[in-house]
Amino acid sequence: QKEVExxxxxxxxxEGAIASLNxxxxxxxxxxFFWYRQYSGKSPELIMSIYSNGDKEDGRFTAQLNKASQxxxxxxxxxxxxxxxxxxxxxxxxxxxxxxTFGRGTSLIVHP
Amino acid sequence: xxVISQKPSRDICQRGTSLTIQCQVDSQVTMMFWYRQQPGxxxxxxxxxxxxxxxxxxxxxxxDKFPISRPNLTFSxxxxxxxxxxDSSIYLCSVGGQGGSAIYNEQFFGPGTRLTVx
Numbered sequence: 001q002k003e004v005e006x007x008x009x010x011x012x013x014x015e016g017a018i019a020s021l022n023x024x025x026x027x028x029x030x031x032x033f034f035w036y037r038q039y040s041g042k043s044p045e046l047i048m049s050i051y052s053n054g055d056k057e058d059g060r061f062t063a064q065l066n067k068a069s070q071x072x073x074x075x076x077x078x079x080x081x082x083x084x085x086x087x088x089x090x091x092x093x094x095x096x097x098x099x100x101t102f103g104r105g106t107s108l109i110v111h112p
Numbered sequence: 113x114x115v116i117s118q119k120p121s122r123d124i125c126q127r128g129t130s131l132t133i134q135c136q137v138d139s140q141v142t143m144m145f146w147y148r149q150q151p152g153x154x155x156x157x158x159x160x161x162x163x164x165x166x167x168x169x170x171x172x173x174x175x176d177k178f179p180i181s182r183p184n185l186t187f188s189x190x191x192x193x194x195x196x197x198x199d200s201s202i203y204l205c206s207v208g209g210q211g212g213s214a215i216y217n218e219q220f221f222g223p224g225t226r227l228t229v230x
Binding site: 034088099100105 | 143145153154155157160204208217218219220221222223224
C-alpha cells in the first residue's frame with residue numbers, strides 16, 4: 001500500500017522565521033508532488049506542485065524534492081501568523097492515475 | 113482556476129435518511145472527484161465521477177452507499193444513502209484537467225459539505 005507520511009505536529013515557529021515541513025513517500029516511482037494548505041474549517045488549497053528533483057520557488061514558498069531519498073519538503077520563509085494552517089503533502093502514484101495520495105498533514109502555528 | 117461551489121454547505125440529518133450533495137463548476141473540467149475528510153484525518157478518495165458512465169469507486173466504497181451522477185462536464189452529485197453517525201464527515205468535490213491545462217493531476221477543491229448524522 002502506497003503511503004505518504006507527515007509529522008502531524010503542531011510545528012510552532014516565531015513570526016519571521018523559516019518553517020520547514022517534511023513529507024516522505026513509499027512509492028519510488030512517484031512522479032508528481034503537491035503541497036496544499038488547509039485553514040481550519042476550509043477546504044484544501046493548492047500552493048505548490050513539483051515534478052523534478054531540486055528546488056522550486058514561488059514567493060515565500062520553496063518546495064524541495066529528492067526522489068532518491070523519497071522526500072519532499074516545503075519551506076516557508078518569513079513566516080506570518082496568517083500561514084498558520086494544516087499543510088497536506090500529496091503524491092501521485094506512478095502509472096499516471098492523476099489521483100494523488102494525501103498525507104495526514106502537518107499543523108503549523110506561527111506565533112507573533 | 114475554476115470556481116467550484118457545493119450545496120448544501122452543511123446539514124444535520126437523521127439516521128437512515130439520504131442526502132444528495134451537489135458540485136457545480138463554472139467551466140468544463142475533465143475530471144471530478146469526491147473525497148471524505150473526517151475530523152483530524154486526511155482526505156480519503158471515495159470515487160472518480162466519470163461523465164456519461166458509472167463512477168469508479170475506491171476500495172471500501174460502493175455504489176449502493178454512495179451513488180454518484182455526472183451528467184455533464186460541469187456538474188456532479190454524491191448521495192450518502194441510509195446514513196449512520198459514522199457518515200458524519202466533510203465531503204469535498206475536486207476537479208482536475210480544467211481550463212485547457214495539460215496538468216491534469218493538479219486538483220482544486222470545492223468548499224466542502226459538513227454533514228452531521230444523528
